[in-house]
Amino acid sequence: MDILANKRIILAVTGGIAAYKSAELVRRLRRCGAEVQVVMTQAAAEFVTPLTFQALSGRPVRTELFDTDAEAAMGHIELARWADAILVAPCSANTLAKLAQGLADDLLTTLCLASDAPLAIAPAMNRLMWSNPATRSNLDLLQTRDVQIFGPGDGDQACGETGEGRMLEPEELADKLEAIFKHHTLAGQRVTITAGPTCEAIDPVRFISNRSSGKMGFALAAAATEAGADVTLISGPVQLETPAGVRRIDVISATEMLKAVMANITTTDIFIACAAVADYRLQTPATSKLKKNAEELQLGLIKNPDILAEVAALPEAPFTLGFAAETEDLKKNAQAKLRAKGIDMIAANQVGHKQGFDTDHNALEVFWQSGQHSLPQASKYKLARALIKLLADQYDSKSKTVHKTENINDQNP
Numbered sequence: 587m588d589i590l591a592n593k594r595i596i597l598a599v600t601g602g603i604a605a606y607k608s609a610e611l612v613r614r615l616r617r618c619g620a621e622v623q624v625v626m627t628q629a630a631a632e633f634v635t636p637l638t639f640q641a642l643s644g645r646p647v648r649t650e651l652f653d654t655d656a657e658a659a660m661g662h663i664e665l666a667r668w669a670d671a672i673l674v675a676p677c678s679a680n681t682l683a684k685l686a687q688g689l690a691d692d693l694l695t696t697l698c699l700a701s702d703a704p705l706a707i708a709p710a711m712n713r714l715m716w717s718n719p720a721t722r723s724n725l726d727l728l729q730t731r732d733v734q735i736f737g738p739g740d741g742d743q744a745c746g747e748t749g750e751g752r753m754l755e756p757e758e759l760a761d762k763l764e765a766i767f768k769h770h771t772l773a774g775q776r777v778t779i780t781a782g783p784t785c786e787a788i789d790p791v792r793f794i795s796n797r798s799s800g801k802m803g804f805a806l807a808a809a810a811t812e813a814g815a816d817v818t819l820i821s822g823p824v825q826l827e828t829p830a831g832v833r834r835i836d837v838i839s840a841t842e843m844l845k846a847v848m849a850n851i852t853t854t855d856i857f858i859a860c861a862a863v864a865d866y867r868l869q870t871p872a873t874s875k876l877k878k879n880a881e882e883l884q885l886g887l888i889k890n891p892d893i894l895a896e897v898a899a900l901p902e903a904p905f906t907l908g909f910a911a912e913t914e915d916l917k918k919n920a921q922a923k924l925r926a927k928g929i930d931m932i933a934a935n936q937v938g939h940k941q942g943f944d945t946d947h948n949a950l951e952v953f954w955q956s957g958q959h960s961l962p963q964a965s966k967y968k969l970a971r972a973l974i975k976l977l978a979d980q981y982d983s984k985s986k987t988v989h990k991t992e993n994i995n996d997q998n999p
């Protein structure tokens with residue numbers, strides 16, 4: 587699987603002859619497994635019809651800010667939140683100027699302003715428009731705001747001139763878009779993640795489990811891989827595709843999960859316990875299917891091992907991040923769990939009211955010994971990226987402290 591797989595991309599097309607190349611870009615992104623929502627300005631629709639983009643993206647193209655039908659399906663703010671990245675390709679001099687000034691007079695510019703997703707532009711214009719001081723200063727402004735500028739290339743232009751201002755080719759744009767999702771904050775680190783529910787057998791056909799979908803753990807595996815880590819994902823039974831580049835080990839019960847974790851722990855630098863491990867299991871599951879003869883059935887349950895606490899208690903424990911799903915007193919309970927389990931960080935979320943389990947969105951309060959940070963409501967993938975960044979910071983400062991202490995001890999034998 588590709589790094590762009592399942593990424594939600596808004597491809598914003600403005601009015602320029604290079605718009606025809608964006609049709610091929612949609613195909614490429616789709617082939618990589620990305621979901622692509624095309625948004626066009628009115629001028630763009632003069633060059634390529636929305637129908638072409640609709641056929642290639644598999645989604646109706648959005649062109650109007652005030653389209654009641656389209657807004658009823660997904661409002662523009664919702665669409666802005668939906669995106670994992672926005673790429674404006676081709677980006678005309680006009681749209682580039684509007685983005686620099688923060689205008690929001692059409693759907694495209696409104697989305698760019700209303701989204702916190704990374705924004706990239708692929709300028710395409712006549713060479714003199716490109717080198718005009720107005721365009722240059724707009725570009726400088728965008729760069730100071732971390733807008734990524736893809737290209738432009740040099741060569742023959744549709745207007746008959748030769749010079750800088752050609753939109754990059756679809757292949758180059760797809761590569762650069764992929765690079766947006768990669769960073770190096772966990773380069774070379776070995777990360778083990780547990781995810782999903784565990785299933786505890788009652789008899790050969792029945793089990794005790796919970797509603798965990800595994801989405802958060804899988805999103806963390808993708809985000810850690812994008813941060814350069816070498817990721818092992820130990821998952822209970824879920825209906826999810828393995829993220830690109832991740833080594834996956836499937837387990838069913840808590841006992842199996844513990845065994846798989848311990849088999850990998852000596853080669854783990856960071857352990858993330860995201861699984862919703864069943865707290866109890868049957869002492870002795872029935873070997874044949876239970877009959878429903880009796881009016882009452884008593885199931886003798888015993889406590890499962892606490893995988894995270896066992897890992898944290900190891901003499902050479904890796905850096906540990908746990909999760910806490912709380913219905914009340916989130917901060918108090920999460921901090922108590924951080925201490926009780928002896929872990930480095932904990933990410934807590936409120937559960938209930940359709941929040942937390944089996945949803946695509948969530949919000950997290952993250953705590954560590956000397957600090958805390960709120961990650962507001964976002965898609966699990968966006969949350970995972972933000973959480974991996976926080977984790978990398980804490981991991982880094984802990985490693986530095988350990989290193990410093992080791993140096994002091996070396997100097998004072």
Ligand code: C5P
Pocket residue numbers: 780840859860861862863864865890891892893894895907908909910911923
């Ligand atoms: O104690 P509680 O179940 O609330 O703790 C939740 C955290 O501990 C999660 O990170 C979960 O993955 C981990 N856990 C575990 N093994 C268990 C129970 C929870 O690793 N048996």
